[in-house]
Amino acid sequence: MIYLDTSILVRLYINESGAELIEELVKQMEGQPACSSLGIIERASVFHRKVREGVISTADSHMLYEQCKLDDNSELIKWLPLTENILNTTVEIYKDLPKKIFLRAADAIHLATAREAGLKKIYSNDRHLLVAANKFDLIGINPLI
Numbered sequence: 001m002i003y004l005d006t007s008i009l010v011r012l013y014i015n016e017s018g019a020e021l022i023e024e025l026v027k028q029m030e031g032q033p034a035c036s037s038l039g040i041i042e043r044a045s046v047f048h049r050k051v052r053e054g055v056i057s058t059a060d061s062h063m064l065y066e067q068c069k070l071d072d073n074s075e076l077i078k079w080l081p082l083t084e085n086i087l088n089t090t091v092e093i094y095k096d097l098p099k100k101i102f103l104r105a106a107d108a109i110h111l112a113t114a115r116e117a118g119l120k121k122i123y124s125n126d127r128h129l130l131v132a133a134n135k136f137d138l139i140g141i142n143p144l145i
Helices: 006-012 019-028 038-052 058-073 084-096 105-116 127-136
Strands: 033-036 078-080 121-123 139-141
Touching: 006 019, 006 033, 006 038, 033 038, 033 105, 038 058, 038 105, 084 105, 084 127, 105 121, 105 127, 127 139
Parallel strands: 033 078, 121 139
Antiparallel strands: none
């Protein structure tokens, strides 16, 4: 299993910078792509933002939603549940997080989810998440650089 946060995962659906790199990464890596179930909502949010920004049409977004349904039904991505333990871990990390580290709640959930799944690495291009990864005993990797 390889953990892709939503910033990386959406590149499997939207042709953004680095999309080819992510497709190749997933092909080369052993294991199924995984993400917190929070990513399901974040993915939809990205589609909506792309429509709002005029990058894709509403019709295109509907096709993307349908593709997501197909992929989710075939378990292309392993959606990891948001558990009480993940929530508690996230709170515990925040308690001692240095004030110089900026960490959004959703990013903390991704990090705690990867840790809970027993993974050692998380793939993201979110600089804040990558800086905080070691606080969750993870190696943060930006596959786009």
